[in-house]
Amino acid sequence: VVSAVLDSPFPPHVDAYDSLPAGAVAAVDAAFDRCNRLDACAPDLGATLDTLLDRLDEAPTAVTTRSRSALLLDDVTFARLLTSALAHPDGPSLVPEAVVLAGAGRLAQAVAILEDLGPTGRAVGDQVSEGAQLSSECADEVPFNRFDDPPGPRPLAAAVAGAGTDVLALCRIWEVSPSSATADQPVYSEVDVLLLTGRLDPVTPTAWAGATAEHLP
Numbered sequence: 001v002v003s004a005v006l007d008s009p010f011p012p013h014v015d016a017y018d019s020l021p022a023g024a025v026a027a028v029d030a031a032f033d034r035c036n037r038l039d040a041c042a043p044d045l046g047a048t049l050d051t052l053l054d055r056l057d058e059a060p061t062a063v064t065t066r067s068r069s070a071l072l073l074d075d076v077t078f079a080r081l082l083t084s085a086l087a088h089p090d091g092p093s094l095v096p097e098a099v100v101l102a103g104a105g106r107l108a109q110a111v112a113i114l115e116d117l118g119p120t121g122r123a124v125g126d127q128v129s130e131g132a133q134l135s136s137e138c139a140d141e142v143p144f145n146r147f148d149d150p151p152g153p154r155p156l157a158a159a160v161a162g163a164g165t166d167v168l169a170l171c172r173i174w175e176v177s178p179s180s181a182t183a184d185q186p187v188y189s190e191v192d193v194l195l196l197t198g199r200l201d202p203v204t205p206t207a208w209a210g211a212t213a214e215h216l217p
Contacts, residue, residue, distance in 0.1 A: 003192040008204040009212040013186040017145040017164035021157035023205025024083050028095075028156060030199045031086055035096045045096055048103040053078065053155035063108045065115060073107055076166065079159035083202040085117035092200055138171035143178035186215040193217070 010016070028049070035041040042048070053075040060074035071077070085091045085098070094113055102110035147168055151161035193216045197209035 001191050003194070005194045005196065006209075006212065007196040008198070008201060009195060009209055010204050011186060011208060011212040011215075012140070013184055014208050014211050015145045016141055017147060017161075017167065018149050019207065020164065020205070021151040021160040023207055024079070024160045024202040025152065025154050025157050026207075027086060027200050027202035027205060028082070031092045031095060034092055034200070039093070039096070041096050042100045045099055049082075049099050050155045052099070052103050053159050057155065057159070061107055063111055065108070066112050071111065073111065075155060075159040076162040078102070079156055080163055081111065081114040081118060082156075083160065084119060085114040086200060086202050088117040091117050134167075134170055134174050135176055137167060138174045138176040139179045140183045142168060142171045144184040187212075188215050190217055 029046060032041070032045040035045065056073060056078055057075040060072050060077075063071050063073050065071050082095060082098070086095050094117060098110040098113040101107075101113070145164070147165060151157040195209045195213055195216075197204070197206045199206055
């Protein structure tokens with residue numbers, strides 16, 4: 001291999017669940033800043049989101065989705081929908097609209113927008129795919145995270161950290177043996193590598209690309 005291109009890298013030595021809250025906050029803030037510069041955005045989107053997440057944390061609300069199923073919407077669930085939607089190409093334009101709707105109490109409409117932008121396919125709700133993912137996460141990633149570091153003052157950071165805590169609880173049920181310490185070591189290479197990353201990516205934050213670059217030429 002003479003050279004390589006890595007898009008949105010997830011380096012093994014990064015403690016994903018401990019670092020993801022800050023990365024998600026940075027990506028959402030960048031999306032709101034972009035909206036303020038390019039579009040006719042509602043003011044104070046960040047404050048609207050903070051207030052909404054605090055409210056959903058204190059009083060989760062039942063909403064009916066487009067599929068007519070009931071969803072108990074708390075801060076963790078809304079943050080998951082929000083960050084998944086932001087990763088969609090249309091996310092930066094539609095996520096602010098969903099936040100405004102949710103902040104105004106129109107939760108079902110907001111959830112409909114976010115769900116339309118979320119991931120689809122076999123992995124969503126499929127027991128085999130989710131089991132395969134947990135087998136990897138519970139062995140290769142979860143054992144090397146602390147899960148007790150303060151996520152930061154923002155409600156979004158706390159909500160994203162809460163999703164990680166949910167995974168930790170599942171891993172305690174899954175009982176997968178942890179991988180050896182080598183699974184948490186950085187990858188070194190003498191090959192020239194071009195790293196691609198996006199400021200609006202809440203799933204593989206730009207800081208992870210920086211951590212990858214530290215061990216490459």
